[in-house]
Amino acid sequence: MRRIRILCLALLTSVATPLAAQSDDASQPIRIQANAATLDDNKNLAVYTGNVIITQGSMRLTGSRVTLTLDNNGEAQKLVSTGSPATFRQTPPDGKRVDARALTIEYHADTERVILIQDAFLEQAGNTFQGQRVNYDIQRQIVDAGRATSDDGDAAERIEIVIQPRKRTEPANNDDET
Structure with missing residues (x-):
């Protein structure tokens, strides 16, 4: 029982820095809520099931099942959430x-x-990206959509992107004024 408590504490502290890209988020505590958890110290793996909610600062990840993989140093390597x-x-x-x-x-x-897989949708500042696969680079805030391909190399499905017009900060030129 003591080993499980130590592992839970180790998981929570090792995930704290890399989970969030924002410096404020990285300094915030991580909260994991789930109906059940299975921790495998030998495989550096934790599986949370049942209405899983992971929060850290402004970051929130939810799913019915979340798998957390740690590297050999105990640092969070990958989270996979399904729902x-x-x-x-x-x-x-x-x-x-x-x-x-x-x-x-x-x-x-x-x-x-x-990486959003299957029925993927991402929205930022009114701009939306949807398709079967959408990649989002958090640090650079770059969205890459539509990389899924079929067996014959053609795009498996088209993507849909909606980009909002930029707001103009200067008044429009009026040619009537002289």
Whole structure:
């Protein structure tokens, strides 16, 4: 029982820094809520099931099942959340919140990337990206969509992107004024 408590504490402290890209988020405590947890120290693996909610600062990851893989140093390497759908939310310092959902969400802590797989949808500042696969680079705030291909090499499905017009900060030129 003591070993399980130590492992839980180790998991929580090792996940604290890499889980969130924002410095404020990284300094916040991690909270994991689930109906059940299975921790395997030998495989550096933790599986949380049943309405899983993981929060740290502005970051929130949900799913019906979340698998956390640690590297050999005990650092969080990858989180895989599955659900109907699984969700990801984070507010970067610029305040343009990112909301995402997919049947599977992979969070790669070492590269700070989120990969949305199957029925993927990502929204930031009113701009939306949807398709079967959407990749999001958290640090650079770059979205890459539409990389899924079929067996013959053609795009498996088209993507849909909606980009909001930029707000103009200067008044429009009026040619009538002289």
